[in-house]
Amino acid sequence: MSSGFSGFPKAGFDFLDELKENNTRDWFQANKKRYRETLQDPLLDFIQAMVDPLAELTPHFVADARRNGGSMFRIHRDVRFSKDKRPYKEHAACHFRHGLGRDVHAPGFYVHLATDEVFYGAGIWLPPSDALYKIRRAITDRPEAWSKVIEDKALKKMFGGVGGDGLQRPPKGFTAASPHLDDLKRKTFFLMHRASPEAAQKPEFLQDVVKSYKAAMPMMHFLCKAVDVPC
Template sequence: MITPALFDFFRELRANNNRDWFNENRARYEQDVKAPLLRFITEFAGPLQTISPHFTAIPKVGGSLFRIYRDIRFSKDKRPYKEAAGVHFRHAAGKDVHAPGFYLHLAPDEVFAAIGIWGPGSKELLRIRQEIARHPDTWTGITQDPDFLSVFSEGYEHQKLKRAPKGFDPNHPLIEDLKCKHFVASCPLSEKFVCTPDFPVKLAQTYSHGAKYMEHLTHTLDLPW
């Protein structure tokens, strides 16, 4: 399924992020990156259902597999290709990466699994913050649970508002959580781990430690779990 060849491809792409090199190595991308990941997504559909039946594993580019092409229209960084593979198992009610979901990031020296919601819309972000503010004990009980923290101990604390969001008490005991722009928790993995034959089952086991977190977010947004 996933093999070290995937990481070898991205290591070389880092040093040769241009269209000429990619076109010369397109067959490697298709064989070592795209095809194995589409097979993995197909195989992961079953284990994913054991966590929740409302999240999708769509084996196509633009489905669960992110495109390798970067959107450089408004960026000063003109590198044409992403130097990592991204897989997102989003909620069936969502249309893009901003839906609640389970994420897998594959890059040389940066492999991790993540859960939550990245860049939610303003209405969704407000609802999550309001839920945390109104029921702090529930939120703390989930995010400080030893089982959760044993796996998902990392987050995106660096991407926060500098001040309390409008309409929220700056002295709220969970003000640091309320400042968050994203509600995501991550778990570092290794290249060796993702290249094991039973990786789909192992990944589902990893995600299952964050099931209560995901259930809480989806219910907060009035989505089925």
């Protein structure tokens, strides 16, 4: 692994494109060296390059450039309970989780690389019921603070607004008259900025991601406070 990040090579996206057509263990084993050199190593370089910029934003989130057990997601799919038995994910991704993320379900930062789309941002994905209730309660108890989050100019310019699938009806314990009802219905809270594979191939991609994470901090502060973790 080299010491710096200069953009994700096109060869890595070419590998993912071929993987779509050859998603088998035999093909992957025959091309494992390509995977490491064109996709895994550049992603580890990216993670390592995020250590200092992430620490400047918040000291509580971790950029861990290990091959296993760190910020990089494994390319192997968990097919135990899936009808889709393809053994490998057809994208690469990393997640900068909270330092307490192994002990509590906390917000995090994310990067996703695929041949047809690249996106990055922050939030909390399908939190367990107790954490989700805390977030909903915080929105209800501090509606002005949540309004400042969703109306933040930098956040809206970068992401367009808060996303995340939601319920059709108000969640249990809340009513149709509750403030910010659309957000209370959410089961996931995320901010995602979409880019192109070509943009990810440039050295400036790192700073683009850092800029988006900075724009996401108002929501990250709110979510962390809601689930009782430092930010």
